[in-house]
Amino acid sequence: xxxxxxxxxxxxxxxxxxxxxxxxxxxxxxxxxxxxxxxxxxxxxxxxxxxxxxxxxxxxxxxxxxxxxxxxxxxxxxxxxxxxxxxxxxxxxxxxxxxxxxxxxxxxxxxxxxxxxxxxxxxxxxxxxxxxxxxxxxxxxxxxxxxxxxxxxxxxxxxxxxxxxxxxxxxxxxxxxxxxxxxxxxxxxxxxxxxxxxxxxxxxxxxxxxxxxxxxxxxxxxxxxxxxxxxxxxxxxxxxxxxxxxxxxxxxxxxxxxxxxxxxxxxxxxxxxxxxxxxxxxxxxxxxxxxxxxxxxxxxxxxxxxxxxxxxxxxxxxxxxxxxxxxxxxxxxxxxxxxxxxxxxxxxxxxxxxxxxxxx
Numbered sequence: 001x002x003x004x005x006x007x008x009x010x011x012x013x014x015x016x017x018x019x020x021x022x023x024x025x026x027x028x029x030x031x032x033x034x035x036x037x038x039x040x041x042x043x044x045x046x047x048x049x050x051x052x053x054x055x056x057x058x059x060x061x062x063x064x065x066x067x068x069x070x071x072x073x074x075x076x077x078x079x080x081x082x083x084x085x086x087x088x089x090x091x092x093x094x095x096x097x098x099x100x101x102x103x104x105x106x107x108x109x110x111x112x113x114x115x116x117x118x119x120x121x122x123x124x125x126x127x128x129x130x131x132x133x134x135x136x137x138x139x140x141x142x143x144x145x146x147x148x149x150x151x152x153x154x155x156x157x158x159x160x161x162x163x164x165x166x167x168x169x170x171x172x173x174x175x176x177x178x179x180x181x182x183x184x185x186x187x188x189x190x191x192x193x194x195x196x197x198x199x200x201x202x203x204x205x206x207x208x209x210x211x212x213x214x215x216x217x218x219x220x221x222x223x224x225x226x227x228x229x230x231x232x233x234x235x236x237x238x239x240x241x242x243x244x245x246x247x248x249x250x251x252x253x254x255x256x257x258x259x260x261x262x263x264x265x266x267x268x269x270x271x272x273x274x275x276x277x278x279x280x281x282x283x284x285x286x287x288x289x290x291x292x293x294x295x296x297x298x299x300x301x302x303x304x305x306x307x308x309x310x311x312x313x314x315x316x317x318x319x320x321x322x323x324x325x326x327x328x329x330x331x332x333x334x335x336x337x338x339x340x341x342x343x344x345x346x347x348x349x350x351x352x353x354x355x356x357x358x359x360x
Contacts, residue, residue, distance in 0.1 A: 005068045008038060011144070013139035014177040017303035021159050024025035025064065026151070027057055033183055039067055040140075040184035043148050070095075070141045075149070085145065089114070094132060095162055097142040099150060107156040110142040112172050113163025118197050120217070120230050122262055124296035125162050133168040139175035143185060157187060160195040160215065166202035176212050189213065195260065200236040203244045212247055214288075217256040220268050229268070238280065246284045256285040258323065262293050263312070274315040282322060288316055288323040 015163055018032035034052055039042040045067035047058045050051035062319065071089035073094060077083050078180040083099040116123070117130035143157060157179055159165040165172045179187045195215040196203065201216070226233040233241075245257045259281070263269050277288070290313055293303040304312075309325055316323040 004048075007064060007136045009135075010035065010065050011067060011069065011141050012135060012174075014136075015181055015183065016173045016177075017174070025060060025323075027060075028037070029108045030360060031057060034322065035061075036178075036181070037183040039180075042146065043144070046068065050358075068137065068141075069144050070138060072145065072149075084249065085142075085149070087142065089134070091132075095138075095142075097146060097161065099146055104181070105155040106150075106152065106221060107158060108137060108143060108146050108154050108336040109161055111161035112139055112159050112165040112168045116163050117167065118164050118230070118232050120197065120219075120263060121294060122219070122299070122301050123230060124299075127296075127298070129180050133171060134163070136171040136178075139171060140178050143175075144178060147185070154185065154187070156193070157185075158189045158193040158195060158215070162192070164197055164199070165194045166196045166199045166206070169202055169205065173209060176210060180212075189323050190254065194243050194351055195317060197232050198236050198239045198241045199232065200244045203241075203248060207244075207248045211252070213255065213258070214245065215260055218259040219262050219264075221273050221280050225273075242280065244285060248283055253285075255298075256287045259288045261285055261288055262289060262291045263309050264293055265302040265304045265308070267301065268306040269308050271311070271315065274312050278316060279320040286321055289324065290325045290327070341356055 008021065010021070012020065013032075013036070015033060015036055017027035018036045020032075022029055022032035022035075034259070035050060038050045044050060047053070047061045049067075050058065053061070053228060067293045070089055075083065075085045075087040078125050081101045083101075085097045086094055087097060088094050092335050093114045095114060097111065098109045100107045100109065101140075111134065114131035115128050116125050139159075143154070147154060159172060159176075176192050176194070177193050180189065189211040190213055193213040193215050194206070195217060195218045206212075206214070217230060219229045220233075223233060223237045223239075226238065249255050249257065261268070261277070281288075292306075292308055292309060293301055295301070295303070313323045313325055
């Protein structure tokens with residue numbers, strides 16, 4: 001759907017923004033709350049179908065506003081039930097969104113940027129460069145599309161797809177507020193997760209602004225190795241990152257930081273590095289998520305053997321750290337962790353070919 005430059009896309013607004021928009025139109029704030037509910041809880045985009053609005057207000061809305069959702073270019077189910085959508089946005093940019101069903105939960109992994117600027121060496125999304133931030137409408141629009149296509153409630157949403165969410169702070173924060181709103185998707189703060197590579201000032205700001213769950217792409221227990229794998233570490237080293245994450249949890253005993261740790265053969269998977277990781281996380285309520293590396297064309301990395309992953313996990317578990325090995329999902333449709341690419345233009349404006357799947 002092409003944007004109408006004269007109209008405001010109402011997907012941009014959380015509850016506060018929607019109320020302000022309606023006040024500016026000369027309507028009552030409660031009309032904004034009603035429209036928020038129509039759009040997100042009921043999936044209605046046609047103002048004429050919003051029957052608790054007066055006809056004059058509906059006519060006014062049709063002149064000033066629209067509900068423009070991302071367009072599905074194609075969708076692809078995996079053998080394990082994982083479902084991937086390629087979505088087209090304004091300016092012909094494309095992103096990927098992945099649904100991961102499990103027996104006791106249903107998780108949607110969404111993108112926050114077209115491409116990514118952080119250049120993590122093991123991630124295929126990083127290889128395509130960075131194009132732009134997504135708007136709030138484009139972020140929450142992924143949830144809207146998935147909810148309608150699946151016709152089933154989502155139990156969890158993770159901002160763990162293409163891009164670094166905390167580099168697109170304002171739009172991401174507004175989108176998470178919509179996810180948590182009782183008039184929209186009704187997800188608790190424990191069911192919405194922002195995954196970051198470690199932008200410390202933004203983590204500090206998030207501590208003041210939100211209570212969503214936090215995941216951190218760690219991938220190394222020392223600065224020298226993390227500098228190579230996650231270059232943002234050169235700016236915000238572990239000595240700054242760990243205390244910021246620890247502070248984020250203060251006041252809520254139920255929460256833990258989820259540390260994402262991709263397992264790279266001969267790089268970060270030794271017994272010595274497991275011991276370093278245990279020391280690093282001491283005193284921080286933590287869950288470690290070990291991620292078998294998913295290869296992509298041109299990479300020099302290999303996945304750690306499963307027996308090495310198991311031994312690494314056992315060391316962490318014996319030290320009292322909750323540790324799981326992520327089951328690879330959607331690998332047959334390039335929807336596994338670290339494989340999200342999409343069709344974008346990189347910083348040199350060179351067009352890249354779409355190739356499919358999940359970042360970080």
